[in-house]
Amino acid sequence: MTPDAADSAAPPSAAPRPLAVVRAMIDALDRDLMQILARRMALVAEVAAYKRQHGIKIRDAQREQEVLRDRHERALELGLPAGEIESIFRVLLRSSRDHQAALRAEVPASETPYTISIIGGHGKIGRLLARLFGDLGHRLLIVDTDTTLEAAEAAAASDVTVISVPIDRTEEVIRAVGPHVRPDALLMDVTSIKSAPMEAMLASTTGSVVGTHPMFGPNVHTLQGQRVVVCRGRGDRWADWVTHSFTARGLVITETTAQQHDRAMSVVQVLTHFQTQVQGLTLARLGVPLAETLPFTSPAYLLELYVTARHFAQDPGLYGPIEMRNPRSSDVTAAFGTAVQELAQVIAGGDQAAFTRLFEEVRAFFGDFTAEALVQSSFLIDRIVERS
Numbered sequence: 001m002t003p004d005a006a007d008s009a010a011p012p013s014a015a016p017r018p019l020a021v022v023r024a025m026i027d028a029l030d031r032d033l034m035q036i037l038a039r040r041m042a043l044v045a046e047v048a049a050y051k052r053q054h055g056i057k058i059r060d061a062q063r064e065q066e067v068l069r070d071r072h073e074r075a076l077e078l079g080l081p082a083g084e085i086e087s088i089f090r091v092l093l094r095s096s097r098d099h100q101a102a103l104r105a106e107v108p109a110s111e112t113p114y115t116i117s118i119i120g121g122h123g124k125i126g127r128l129l130a131r132l133f134g135d136l137g138h139r140l141l142i143v144d145t146d147t148t149l150e151a152a153e154a155a156a157a158s159d160v161t162v163i164s165v166p167i168d169r170t171e172e173v174i175r176a177v178g179p180h181v182r183p184d185a186l187l188m189d190v191t192s193i194k195s196a197p198m199e200a201m202l203a204s205t206t207g208s209v210v211g212t213h214p215m216f217g218p219n220v221h222t223l224q225g226q227r228v229v230v231c232r233g234r235g236d237r238w239a240d241w242v243t244h245s246f247t248a249r250g251l252v253i254t255e256t257t258a259q260q261h262d263r264a265m266s267v268v269q270v271l272t273h274f275q276t277q278v279q280g281l282t283l284a285r286l287g288v289p290l291a292e293t294l295p296f297t298s299p300a301y302l303l304e305l306y307v308t309a310r311h312f313a314q315d316p317g318l319y320g321p322i323e324m325r326n327p328r329s330s331d332v333t334a335a336f337g338t339a340v341q342e343l344a345q346v347i348a349g350g351d352q353a354a355f356t357r358l359f360e361e362v363r364a365f366f367g368d369f370t371a372e373a374l375v376q377s378s379f380l381i382d383r384i385v386e387r388s
């Protein structure tokens with residue numbers, strides 16, 4: 001025990017001190033803890049300045065592993081719950097990276113400030129992009145249905161034009177704006193499907209073209225570690241600039257072709273959203289009120305419920321086109337229907353052997369991923385329980 005800790009601990013034989021007294025001591029210690037966190041952040045700012053000067057990346061995975069291992073060991077020495085302490089340090093490291101990104105640690109001091117138009121800049125993703133590019137020091141021109149600035153004039157005056165409008169309107173806006181993008185400038189989009197918008201962009205401008213798809217919604221707490229898909233259309237210099245700008249803000253890039261993106265999204269988005277909607281629709285129609293089930297929640301049910309209810313808290317106008325416009329949607333929904341029927345028949349027939357065969361088939365598909373899934377979902381369950 002450190003001398004400080006000894007100061008706060010009651011002598012072993014004494015009666016416990018009054019609750020109000022101990023709580024006041026806890027408040028004082030928490031304030032000290034926050035002072036220490038502020039001092040840590042000040043050091044992190046110094047690290048950010050050094051990294052910016054020397055062109056070093058914000059994230060250093062090896063250093064983070066060393067920090068986590070060391071704090072884990074020290075927690076054990078102090079008799080603290082090592083897993084929980086490690087979680088606290090993971091959160092600290094993430095906010096440290098976020099702080100460095102906000103301080104532009106990965107933006108070269110010599111970065112050229114560009115003029116960037118965001119068409120649909122008052123939408124949720126539009127605002128997020130405006131903040132992201134603004135943080136990197138660029139000048140922004142915001143165009144939306146309620147601005148007097150028109151998309152065509154903004155595009156003509158810009159180095160980069162970003163189309164951030166609802167999927168249903170993307171291609172039509174691209175066709176209207178594309179011809180105004182200068183040949184030395186960049187036209188990019190952020191739509192959840194890629195083949196059709198990429199074709200429209202390439203056909204409507206002679207300038208550079210990059211398709212992107214942020215794999216996160218506007219409500220994320222931090223951009224650190226969030227993923228964005230990037231598809232090169234025309235012009236490597238601008239594509240490199242896009243990936244650099246995103247990684248400088250902490251995003252993780254997956255580079256692919258428009259076709260591969262849409263194939264992956266038929267599973268990542270179409271299947272995921274479809275099964276969530278089927279789950280929601282089934283729950284809504286089964287006739288068992290939600291409130292009746294809540295006192296009986298298992299971790300798996302609660303997790304599922306949060307995911308489903310979160311989905312229905314959002315805009316149907318966003319999800320409909322993602323599912324209706326993916327070229328492979330009908331294959332996915334047909335396979336889903338077949339699986340539902342097969343499983344329902346096995347259950348209705350009480351055939352345990354057939355049930356086990358289906359179970360094994362899926363387990364083989366997941367392979368080693370099942371081990372990772374157990375660890376990660378247990379982590380999520382712990383976090384949810386901690387907050388309930």
Ligand SMILES: O=C(O)C(=O)C[C@]1(C(=O)O)C=C[C@@H](O)C=C1
Nearest residue numbers: 047058059060063064093096097
């Ligand atoms: O040591 C660094 O390089 C830092 O940027 C600081 C720090 C930390 O907060 O401890 C943050 C991010 C890095 O990934 C590693 C460690």
